Amino acid sequence: MKKILALLAAAALVATTFAFAGCEKKVEDADANVDGEAVEGEGEDKEAVEGEENAATEDEKEEEKEEEKEVAEDDGKLVMATNAYFQPYEYFEGDKIVGIDVEIAEAIAEKLGLELVIDDMEFNSIIAAVQSGAADMGVAGMTVTEERLESVDFSYSYANGVQSIIVAEGSAITTVDDLYAEGADYQVGVQLATTGDIYSTDDFGEENVTRYSNGSEAVLALQGGDIDCVIIDNEPAKALVAANEGLVILETSYADEDYAICVKKGNTELLDKINVAIEELTAEGKIEEIVAKYIK
Ligand code: GLN
Numbered sequence: 001m002k003k004i005l006a007l008l009a010a011a012a013l014v015a016t017t018f019a020f021a022g023c024e025k026k027v028e029d030a031d032a033n034v035d036g037e038a039v040e041g042e043g044e045d046k047e048a049v050e051g052e053e054n055a056a057t058e059d060e061k062e063e064e065k066e067e068e069k070e071v072a073e074d075d076g077k078l079v080m081a082t083n084a085y086f087q088p089y090e091y092f093e094g095d096k097i098v099g100i101d102v103e104i105a106e107a108i109a110e111k112l113g114l115e116l117v118i119d120d121m122e123f124n125s126i127i128a129a130v131q132s133g134a135a136d137m138g139v140a141g142m143t144v145t146e147e148r149l150e151s152v153d154f155s156y157s158y159a160n161g162v163q164s165i166i167v168a169e170g171s172a173i174t175t176v177d178d179l180y181a182e183g184a185d186y187q188v189g190v191q192l193a194t195t196g197d198i199y200s201t202d203d204f205g206e207e208n209v210t211r212y213s214n215g216s217e218a219v220l221a222l223q224g225g226d227i228d229c230v231i232i233d234n235e236p237a238k239a240l241v242a243a244n245e246g247l248v249i250l251e252t253s254y255a256d257e258d259y260a261i262c263v264k265k266g267n268t269e270l271l272d273k274i275n276v277a278i279e280e281l282t283a284e285g286k287i288e289e290i291v292a293k294y295i296k
Contacts, residue, residue: 143161161235166240
């Protein structure tokens with residue numbers, strides 16, 4: 001009995017301390033009435049007593065806990081959202097999706113002790129899939145942009161990208177500058193929601209940009225004369241030009257960018273693991289080896 005009482009007394013003391021800490025915090029935070037309300041924040045204010053940590057840190061901890069749960073719930077699988085029409089990064093070989101991103105993702109999954117699962121979808125759906133948790137990461141030759149950083153977090157970059165311009169042989173467009181020339185009124189074809197789309201819409205206006213769901217469709221439209229050029233990442237551009245008659249890539253490029261893997265915003269646990277894996281794979285020469293296999 002005595003023991004219980006002693007415990008209760010200790011508990012009361014702790015509660016008082018918390019309440020006091022609570023008062024301090026409330027006053028500090030919001031000039032609120034210190035009575036009543038402050039005591040409600042009891043659990044939360046334990047941090048203030050222990051380590052003078054603020055509410056933001058507390059929120060971060062909560063998020064971390066949720067992330068741990070998410071990773072654990074993934075059942076040993078690492079789900080990669082991609083759009084498999086982006087050769088040589090991700091594309092179908094028969095009914096199998098292969099490519100640079102696939103092999104890098106496989107190498108990362110192996111380091112994490114997880115099984116890679118590929119979920120092929122529209123490029124435009126990848127960020128939403130990562131945000132909703134339907135996929136753990138987006139690996140899709142995806143360029144890091146300020147705007148995307150508002151929706152997802154990005155890993156270290158594992159490759160550089162270049163936005164190239166594909167035209168029909170003999171086109172009036174011979175350099176990137178022609179697109180900006182006084183009185184120029186060209187129709188630019190792009191893949192929906194890619195940086196090619198975002199940048200050219202900015203530069204040439206909505207009315208001068210036609211969006212397709214992938215590069216092949218854009219190139220078909222170019223061959224059909226519906227549009228004057230296609231702005232797309234350089235490696236897919238090379239593959240498209242090789243597979244289609246009468247097209248060339250301009251020597252001058254449109255933009256330089258960095259490719260990285262995206263994860264759900266705040267999923268630092270997974271992001272850190274991916275970053276460590278990328279660092280290791282780079283040091284081991286593995287990324288270079290994978291890239292060399294696909295880009296001669
Ligand atoms: N690098 C471009 C982007 O991030 C295109 C990527 C893609 O089409 N898979 O928007």
